[in-house]
Amino acid sequence: MKNKLEVFFKPKSIAVVGASKDSRKIGHAALKNIIISNYECDLYPVNPHEEEILGIPCYKKITDIKDSLDLVLVSVPAKIVPGIMKDCVKKKVKNAIIIS
Numbered sequence: 001m002k003n004k005l006e007v008f009f010k011p012k013s014i015a016v017v018g019a020s021k022d023s024r025k026i027g028h029a030a031l032k033n034i035i036i037s038n039y040e041c042d043l044y045p046v047n048p049h050e051e052e053i054l055g056i057p058c059y060k061k062i063t064d065i066k067d068s069l070d071l072v073l074v075s076v077p078a079k080i081v082p083g084i085m086k087d088c089v090k091k092k093v094k095n096a097i098i099i100s
Contacts, residue, residue, distance in 0.1 A: 008095045011070035012041050015062055015093075017084055018075035019045030019053045024056045026099055027075040028053070042067060062087040 007033060014034060018027035022073045031045055031054055044067075045053040055073050059065050062084065072093050076098045088096055 007070040011095070013044070013067055013070045014041050015046050015059075015065060015072045016075065017046040017062065017072060019047050019050070019058065020049040021050060021053055025075070030075060030099075031056075031071050041070075043083050044069070060095070062091050065091070069093045070095060074098045074100065076100060 001060070012085055016027055016031045016034070018025070019031045021026055021030040023032075027047070034041075034043055035054060043056060044065050045056050045058045046060070046065075047053065047058050050058040052058050062069070069091060072084075072088055072095070074081060074096060076084060081098060081100055085096065
């Protein structure tokens, strides 16, 4: 059996909620850093106002992603975090990091 923290520290799928085209935003920096690190994973930007970010198709919300998610990085205003976390529970996300 794998160590339960392995999916946290070595996720095979990551969603970045609050991903942005605006390079001044944390969600943009997080997404870009994952890309430029060449970390091998399925990567899903999530932003209801964008079609694609940094060349990757963007999802409107977590529940629109068909695949399972090992990690969700949440970088949105605090007032909308509870709704995002409810979607994470519905989606059975394994781990989340909140930067708000």
